[in-house]
Amino acid sequence: MTERTLEQDGDGAQLDTVTYDVVVLGAGAVGENAADRAGRLGLSVLVVEHELVGGECSYWACMPSKALLRPGSVLAAARAVPGAAELVQGTLDPAAVLARRDEFTSHWDDHGQVEWLDSAGIALLRGTARFTGPKELVVEAEDGDTRVIARHAVIVATGSEPTVPGIPGLAEARPWTSREATAVKDVPASLVILGGGVVGVEMAVAYRDLGAEVTLLVRGDRVLDKAEPFASDEVAAGLRALGVDLRFGTGATRVERDERGVHLTVSGPQGEGEVHAEEVLVATGRRPRTADLGLEAVGLEPGAPVAVDDALQATAVADGWLFAVGDVTGRTATTHQGKYDARVVGDVVAARFSAGSAQPGEGAAEAQAAERDAAAFTRYRASADHVAVPQVVFTRPEVAWVGRSEQEARDAGLRVRAVQYPIGSVAGASVAADGYSGTAQVVLDEDRGVIVGATFTGPDAAELLQAATIAVTGEVPVDRLWHAVPAYPTVSEVWLRLLETAGL
Numbered sequence: 001m002t003e004r005t006l007e008q009d010g011d012g013a014q015l016d017t018v019t020y021d022v023v024v025l026g027a028g029a030v031g032e033n034a035a036d037r038a039g040r041l042g043l044s045v046l047v048v049e050h051e052l053v054g055g056e057c058s059y060w061a062c063m064p065s066k067a068l069l070r071p072g073s074v075l076a077a078a079r080a081v082p083g084a085a086e087l088v089q090g091t092l093d094p095a096a097v098l099a100r101r102d103e104f105t106s107h108w109d110d111h112g113q114v115e116w117l118d119s120a121g122i123a124l125l126r127g128t129a130r131f132t133g134p135k136e137l138v139v140e141a142e143d144g145d146t147r148v149i150a151r152h153a154v155i156v157a158t159g160s161e162p163t164v165p166g167i168p169g170l171a172e173a174r175p176w177t178s179r180e181a182t183a184v185k186d187v188p189a190s191l192v193i194l195g196g197g198v199v200g201v202e203m204a205v206a207y208r209d210l211g212a213e214v215t216l217l218v219r220g221d222r223v224l225d226k227a228e229p230f231a232s233d234e235v236a237a238g239l240r241a242l243g244v245d246l247r248f249g250t251g252a253t254r255v256e257r258d259e260r261g262v263h264l265t266v267s268g269p270q271g272e273g274e275v276h277a278e279e280v281l282v283a284t285g286r287r288p289r290t291a292d293l294g295l296e297a298v299g300l301e302p303g304a305p306v307a308v309d310d311a312l313q314a315t316a317v318a319d320g321w322l323f324a325v326g327d328v329t330g331r332t333a334t335t336h337q338g339k340y341d342a343r344v345v346g347d348v349v350a351a352r353f354s355a356g357s358a359q360p361g362e363g364a365a366e367a368q369a370a371e372r373d374a375a376a377f378t379r380y381r382a383s384a385d386h387v388a389v390p391q392v393v394f395t396r397p398e399v400a401w402v403g404r405s406e407q408e409a410r411d412a413g414l415r416v417r418a419v420q421y422p423i424g425s426v427a428g429a430s431v432a433a434d435g436y437s438g439t440a441q442v443v444l445d446e447d448r449g450v451i452v453g454a455t456f457t458g459p460d461a462a463e464l465l466q467a468a469t470i471a472v473t474g475e476v477p478v479d480r481l482w483h484a485v486p487a488y489p490t491v492s493e494v495w496l497r498l499l500e501t502a503g504l
């Protein structure tokens with residue numbers, strides 16, 4: 001049910017007031033999914049968005065970055081197969097790559113996503129939302145402010161934004177963040193990247209493929225510090241093979257920009273030095289977008305993540321009306337995992353506050369009871385976040401992992417054994433590419449006889465991941481996995497080799 005009224009604000013001005021059952025802040029991929037499911041049993045849902053419907057992933061993150069990376073990977077795949085390789089001459093066509101990227105971002109036009117919201121019966125209010133109290137917000141827009149009241153629940157899905165370290169001169173040097181890197185119109189001749197996390201390594205590959213000279217400064221001693229160490233080493237070797245100037249133990253201490261580009265004073269194992277480039281990309285992590293959200297009006301700390309439980313309910317706010325999901329929680333940092341949480345929070349909100357149920361034959365009271373008493377791994381609890389989060393890094397080699405690394409498993413007190421196999425040794429890999437190079441590893445829980453983590457590197461490693469995610473999430477005993485026969489000759493035959501190596 002939706003209501004619209006005109007009220008007077010403190011200055012006597014007329015203020016449009018709208019009331020919805022559920023209000024979602026942020027129409028990124030995560031907010032859209034949460035809104036969709038929250039409304040499925042008849043609750044009225046409003047989404048507030050101050051930029052583009054579709055959020056970061058559609059316009060400045062997943063989609064454009066993968067559009068920039070894919071052509072280089074296709075070229076490399078063709079070059080690894082004699083017969084095709086001879087026909088692949090020269091390098092990428094940057095203009096064509098950027099044109100295809102523009103198609104992926106719908107030229108930064110969100111009308112297609114707005115149509116989807118309409119078709120799903122979700123209302124959209126454009127403007128910047130700020131809490132004024134529990135279940136109450138003001139949405140500021142150019143054509144005036146609107147007071148928004150949530151009858152039952154507010155779901156915060158405002159995402160995250162890049163951090164820019166306080167290196168002297170960096171902010172004034174107009175650095176790129178992931179936004180500029182993914183929306184680039186002209187490929188610079190040279191790029192220096194700060195940070196060896198996911199954005200840093202993916203953009204190093206993309207810009208090298210597009211013809212730029214790339215320098216990657218990593219303050220620690222490895223890239224991708226959340227990956228298994230062997231995967232970090234393989235990505236580092238891959239970057240160097242592509243011609244990236246990869247420097248470990250190195251940070252920028254000062255940055256200046258003039259008409260020739262950016263000039264960084266860097267400090268590393270060889271002492272102080274200088275790096276010059278046309279542009280500098282800051283890829284040093286992200287923070288939740290909560291600084292200007294009026295969180296203080298509901299007793300939360302502005303700028304901090306909104307902490308939530310497995311039902312995605314805010315843990316520090318009374319009365320069970322506030323929920324949060326996606327990057328803003330600090331709990332997930334990828335679109336797929338944020339959307340998983342969004343499905344959970346949507347179902348939780350729908351069950352708690354609707355007069356109906358999504359389950360055939362189940363009434364509202366039963367749905368509420370089912371949600372209230374929900375155990376882990378039911379549709380009402382985001383349980384996979386703790387044990388089975390998948391991540392793919394689209395470098396060359398690709399890296400894909402799920403669940404716990406060997407070290408994380410040991411730190412959690414599990415008695416584990418890591419089992420590795422070189423993927424290039426299976427018949428399917430030798431068909432896929434000459435000189436296929438990659439590694440598969442599973443982390444076996446010796447006490448329970450199940451896989452608690454897996455990592456794959458190599459061409460198209462991403463496509464090996466879902467089988468591992470199913471094994472980890474389903475806690476499939478390895479004795480039973482033995483009977484999941486991989487087809488011959490596919491790369492998936494590495495599963496058989498892993499199990500044999502484990503002793504089956």
Ligand SMILES: Cc1cc2nc3c(=O)[nH]c(=O)nc-3n(C[C@H](O)[C@H](O)[C@H](O)COP(=O)(O)OP(=O)(O)OC[C@H]3O[C@@H](n4cnc5c(N)ncnc54)[C@H](O)[C@@H]3O)c2cc1C
Pocket residue numbers: 025026027028029030031048049050051052053054055056057060061062063065066127128129130157158159160178182199289292293325326327328332333334335336337338
């Ligand atoms: C370069 C890059 C590449 C990535 N690649 C991948 C990938 O390949 N795969 C993957 O799974 N993940 C990837 N990610 C991560 C992924 O982009 C994020 O996890 C995802 O976008 C988070 O979605 P979200 O809906 O939580 O936030 P967002 O997408 O940031 O959406 C939040 C929305 O809220 C709006 N908003 C914020 N504050 C307000 C306010 N006060 N009022 C109104 N609206 C507001 C914003 O405008 C935005 O539209 C990548 C990230 C980056 C930076």
Ligand SMILES: NC(=O)c1ccc[n+]([C@@H]2O[C@H](COP(=O)([O-])OP(=O)(O)OC[C@H]3O[C@@H](n4cnc5c(N)ncnc54)[C@H](O)[C@@H]3O)[C@@H](O)[C@H]2O)c1
Pocket residue numbers: 165194195196197198199200202218219220224225251283284285286333334391392393394
């Ligand atoms: N393929 C994907 O799924 C994908 C792709 C890109 C980004 N993302 C998501 O986006 C998020 C943000 O990516 P990101 O790469 O910005 O963050 P990140 O946390 O992955 O990496 C940031 C890196 O910068 C380093 N760093 C931090 N401060 C620094 C400083 N002052 N100087 C030098 N280095 C510094 C950190 O040690 C870390 O290695 C990630 O959590 C990731 O999950 C996902």
